[in-house]
Amino acid sequence: MSATPAAAARPAVSHPTQSSYHASDTGGGWTRFDVVGAVGPTVPAWLLAVGPVLGGSLGFQIGTAQAVGGAIAGFFLALCFVVGRLGSLSTFRRHRAPAGSFSVSAQAIRLPSGREIPAKAVHRLVCRNALDGLIITTAGGGSGMVGGVAALGAARHTADANALLPLSYQVEVEAEGRSYALAGSMTGATANAVFEDVRRILGLS
Structure with a gap:
């Protein structure tokens, strides 16, 4: 992957x-x-409180008993959405290396774990997107409320993938026949800048 010129520092955001x-x-x-x-998209846990209120309010337009049923249905829909969203985001985030700190000198790389890899053992430096090539599978089925929730979940899963894709670049070093992540969860611009700075310090072509 080509690298762009890097600035010496970037402010925290x-x-x-x-x-x-x-x-x-x-x-x-x-x-x-x-x-x-x-960070990317997060799970709106506040829906667990809003769902029953909204469902109950709609049901109350018909009657008291319907208000209770509406509140239960609202909570069920909100719970399904939140749980499904947690699973969706977790599916993609487990492929992303975390951000963090590491150190580099002309003689070695100190990984986030503290382990040092001699520069002479480095085969190459890589900048890549952790979600590239990841197969996204969605499944929906059923009818009525269950089918609607499944369809919404499938659409949300695809949307989460599209939202996290540009935020999943990482810089890795290949040495000793293995790949070690230096830092991840970056945009392409940040990852390219880190890549270029590390490459320059190591003296890699």
């Missing part, structure tokens, strides 16, 4: 669709990279 990094000289020839990852 809090926007869920943005990432950043800061590179600082820690002495002894080491440069520390602190990466703030892009």
Whole structure:
């Protein structure tokens, strides 16, 4: 993947669709990279409170008994959505390397775990999207309320994949026949900048 020129530092950001990094000289020839990852979409747990209220309000237009049924139905729909959304996001996030800190010198790379890999053992540096090539499967079925919830869940699963795809770039180092993630959960711009800085320090072509 091609890399773009990198700035020496990026300020920390809090926007869920943005990432950043800061590179600082820690002495002894080491440069520390602190990466703030892009969080992406989150689960709206507040729906568990809104669902019963909305369902109960709609049911109350018909009668008291219907208000109770509407509240139960509203809670059920909200619960299905929240649980389904948690599962959907978890499916994609487990493929993404976390953001964090690592250090690089001309002689070695210090992984987030603290382990050091000698520069001479590095085969290559890689910048890639962790979700590239991931097969997205959606299934919907049934009728009535169950079918509607399934259809909404399938659509939400696809939307989550599209939302997380541009936020799932990561930089990896290949050494000793293995791939080690230096940092992930980044936008393409941040990942390219980190890639270029690390490549320059290691003296890789």
